[in-house]
Amino acid sequence: MKIFYLALVTVLFFSHPCFSTEPLSPIDQRYVERLSIGGPTTIRDVAKSIYRSEQANTQVLDVAAEVLMRDYQVAIDNTQIDALAWVIKALALADTNRYQVILAEVAENASHRKIAKYARKMQDDDLPEGPAYEPGSVVLADYEPDQASPVAGASAATESNREVHPITIVREGMSIQEAYDLVGYPTSEHTYQTGKQWIPFNYKGGDIRRQAALYKGQGRIVFSNTSRYSNSWRVLEVLVDEAETGYP
Structure with a gap:
């Protein structure tokens, strides 16, 4: 009986969210x-x-x-x-x-x-x-990471050694720098205006510009500006396309 209760406590302990061992x-x-x-x-x-x-x-x-x-x-x-x-x-x-x-x-x-x-x-x-x-x-x-990361002011060498992931890992709502930190810089980029540029009462100016980051053989990440008053960009969508040439 003692063994049973010990096993039960162990299971409950490690199943608690604080002690999740899932990577x-x-x-x-x-x-x-x-x-x-x-x-x-x-x-x-x-x-x-x-x-x-x-x-x-x-x-x-x-x-x-x-x-x-x-x-x-x-x-x-x-x-x-x-x-x-x-x-x-x-x-x-x-x-x-x-x-x-x-x-x-x-x-x-x-x-x-x-x-x-x-x-x-x-x-x-x-x-x-x-x-x-x-x-x-x-x-x-x-x-805390074992070695300094770019967040803590890493060297260029540390940055170049960072693991690069496919664009499918990127989530909607991420900042542009966050996305690039994960998947690396694109083959090419291009920026274009949207129809929201001409909406009279769009005072904040959100989503009046978009920037497409093209990754050869993977597809593209589309970013949207958050405001006309800042240079902040967030992921709007990720378009997976293995036929992507990487150039507009």
């Missing part, structure tokens, strides 16, 4: 590394990518949750505050109530009203029951 995908591995070593701008960009791709790995969200718990009472400048607001939005992608307890705590004790507002907004009492995330159960240092 992370290359994208998710990059996410946890950038969250663990990145500053506010990097954390914001990762959280945006997670939220816009609508694909949330529990291990990644746990790391994001630990970053939130580390910073929510000390964030004071606009970049830090904005980064944590996006982290909270990313945590809302969870399909259980795993992060609801910490969102309630953040809503009550956050250093800035914007962080508290987003924490309150993203609380949801209707989510299915699940094991709650326990602050401190993730050690951020465990996710």
Whole structure:
């Protein structure tokens, strides 16, 4: 009987999301590394990518949750505050109530009203029951890469040695630099305007330009501009085509 209970406890322990031994995908591995070593701008960009791709790995969200718990009472400048607001939005992608307890705590004790507002907004009492995330159960240092990556300021040699993946790994909502970090630079690129350029009330100017990154023998990645006031591009779609010549 003791052996039975020991086996049961072991199974439950390692089946808990915090202790999943399933290897992370290359994208998710990059996410946890950038969250663990990145500053506010990097954390914001990762959280945006997670939220816009609508694909949330529990291990990644746990790391994001630990970053939130580390910073929510000390964030004071606009970049830090904005980064944590996006982290909270990313945590809302969870399909259980795993992060609801910490969102309630953040809503009550956050250093800035914007962080508290987003924490309150993203609380949801209707989510299915699940094991709650326990602050401190993730050690951020465990996710730091063994060697410096471009996120931490790597050398050109380190950058050239990075593994390059096929374009099929790219997710909608990724930033252009994030996509290029994963799949390398394209054979060629070309930019063109869309019909939204001429919509009278499109004040923000989103998706008025698109940029196609052509990869010979693979296809193309299409990026869309997020605003006329910035040079930010996000993945709109990935078109797989083995007959792609790589040139417009």
